[in-house]
Amino acid sequence: MRPDTPQQPLPLSSRSGPHETQNGSDRAWLLWETMAGIYANRWVTKNGVAPSTIWGQTISKFSDDQLAYAARRCMERCSVGNHWPPDLAEFTAIVGECMANPFGLSADDVMTEYRRWRNESWRFDGADSFDWRHPVLFQICPELRRAGVERKLGHNELAALAGRLLTKWAKQVEMGFSIPPVRKANALENRPPGDAQVADTDGRYQRKGMEMIEKIRSVIKRDCS
Secondary structure, eight states: OOOSSOSSOOOOOTTOOSOOSHHHHHHHHHHHHHHHHHHTHHHHHHHOSSOOHHHHHHHTTSOHHHHHHHHHHHHHHHHTTOOSOOOHHHHHHHHHHTTSSTTOOOHHHHHHHHHHHHHHGGGSSSGGGSOOSSHHHHHHHHHHHHHHHHHTOOHHHHHHHHHHHHHHHHHHHHTTOOOOOOOOOOOOTTOOOOHHHHHTTTSHHHHHHHHHHHHHHHHHHHHHO
8 A cells, every 4th residue: 555655745734743753654554554453444535545644634643552552442443343444533533532531531531441351360469560551541440340349330330430540540641740650569477367267277277168168159050060
């Protein structure tokens, strides 16, 4: 799709920011090729075989992370049956979803990461060992889990809470605070015994509890067979 040597470099605004010259043109072509890969000839039919001047000027003002976010959102739109590509106004609105906060994340992104953590957490020692996409998610997702369990929140309520927590952390950053890095908690080797350990010094109650669990399991197994 992209010619090896373009006849004319794509003219970009002098106010485009950090991607002003041929780098901006390269990024516009890269986006064009990415979108053609997603939408095939539907992208060309709607937006042309090459980036227009206004497309180039707009793309040059977006960061690589913002463009990557927009590409992911377009893939998500396709996955739910919306196969028609966005025009410039729609594309700008898609990018705007991740420009509302300094993290480049939306509430949908938080919920996606929350589900990934819930599904894959068994592979890790704890939340501090999980490979979070962004450090702020380490602050948000465990809070979502606690609130979901304690308040018995449904999906829509969790999604609304995710948006509020994301906004809260964005405001913290705007005020000059930083997101705490994900750090593995230090084990307390000499921590005092808990109430259960004090009450069950010889492990007798723990053994009784395990016996009761085994009885319950056997009853359930018998009833299901």
